[in-house]
């Protein structure tokens with residue numbers, strides 16, 4: 001690599017650049033490679049490489065890099081140019097109010113999924129202190145379970161995923177957030193092996209149409225696992241599998257919330273309706289797309 005950061009890491013005889021100079025060089029390299037927001041990303045990579053908080057960087061922007069920091073930054077920039085996502089390089093992702101570990105082979109949680117958390121919390125707002133039982137199907141990093149448990153102090157959660165890596169990541173993030181005592185993690189195929197009823201069932205299942213996967217951004221296609229993306233020919237296979245089991249899993253007055261693809265809300269509502277569930281709310285993501293479908297059984301007539 002002939003980039004500024006690459007040269008910087010090997011030029012032992014020359015003084016190492018200051019933090020602010022290193023950010024500028026890294027940003028130039030990222031921009032030349034077509035990475036969006038190169039300044040922000042370069043700053044984040046430098047902070048990761050030098051293990052600096054925002055405040056530490058702001059207080060000493062002209063401190064020179066050490067050789068180790070310079071070498072790590074060069075590696076980080078090369079990986080970002082190869083389209084590895086920032087959160088995977090730094091192994092961390094802010095989600096809701098939490099800092100989660102992003103593990104290899106596990107879906108990197110997305111800001112859109114915070115809309116699911118927000119919608120769920122608003123639907124159970126009057127039961128916030130109640131001992132709600134939550135089921136998170138396809139827990140991945142554990143982002144949804146961790147966020148809900150962090151806001152619902154008496155709730156408990158069961159997180160299920162088919163991927164061993166995802167189960168391990170969920171357990172790690174629950175422990176990191178101090179929530180392990182109110183959660184269990186189980187490896188399984190959706191709700192196949194489950195019995196009992198839940199007050200809140202949440203799921204962000206794979207929903208990309210199989211034929212669309214090849215056209216996804218490299219950050220997604222190359223780094224998120226296929227098991228977390230592929231929703232079958234029409235993208236709806238996992239909703240069908242999960243919705244089939246809802247009648248035996250939902251407690252009285254319980255809600256189910258799904259994250260859906262931008263054009264799937266009506267189809268998922270139809271699948272829910274076929275099992276006797278009615279849509280309570282459709283929530284939009286920051287881009288204005290229908291992203292969350294919340295439903296429940298119609299309350300019994302009085």
Ligand SMILES: C[S@@+](CC[C@H](N)C(=O)[O-])C[C@H]1O[C@@H](n2cnc3c(N)ncnc32)[C@H](O)[C@@H]1O
Pocket residue numbers: 107108109110113137138139140141142143144160161162163166188189190203204205206207227228229
């Ligand atoms: C889109 S990811 C969502 C991860 C996490 N809930 C989130 O929102 O960031 C879907 C998850 O479903 C899991 N999954 C796929 N098929 C499954 C199945 N048949 N049973 C259980 N989990 C499954 C994947 O391993 C993946 O972790």
